[in-house]
Amino acid sequence: MTQETPPVGARPPVPDPDSDWVTGGVVFAGVLMLCGGVLAVLQGIAGIAEDDWYTRVGDYVYRISLSGWGWIHLVVGVLVAVTGAGVLKGAEWARLTGILLASLSLITQFLFLPYSPVWAVIMIAIDVFVIWALAAYRPTTTA
Numbered sequence: 001m002t003q004e005t006p007p008v009g010a011r012p013p014v015p016d017p018d019s020d021w022v023t024g025g026v027v028f029a030g031v032l033m034l035c036g037g038v039l040a041v042l043q044g045i046a047g048i049a050e051d052d053w054y055t056r057v058g059d060y061v062y063r064i065s066l067s068g069w070g071w072i073h074l075v076v077g078v079l080v081a082v083t084g085a086g087v088l089k090g091a092e093w094a095r096l097t098g099i100l101l102a103s104l105s106l107i108t109q110f111l112f113l114p115y116s117p118v119w120a121v122i123m124i125a126i127d128v129f130v131i132w133a134l135a136a137y138r139p140t141t142t143a
Helices: 020-048 066-089 092-111 117-136
Strands: none
Touching: 020 066, 020 092, 020 117, 066 092, 092 117
């Protein structure tokens, strides 16, 4: 069995948009966005309420008040949850918006690391998967 080298200029294979793996990934991304958005809203409410739930871990360059973080998480969480519902409904606007909001969520979770490090790392991993799933999906249009 010999392995042939691909021709010069060959492109890597693109996932089949009709494959169960890619389609299932988009549905799972929509569910993760919906659940993650609701949890971010709850995270934001806890921050706004000045709850003792969050403690600062060491010194960090990005200093924003806890209620400021609460409002950021509340707004981003609502937008992510609504977009996740749009992804599940198959709305065309939701795919690109989902990529942008998952990227924004990833950045906010990175900046929130000193307050909730384990949860922030989990959410960053989920956001990376959501970005991949929405970027890999190429809906087919029937004419």
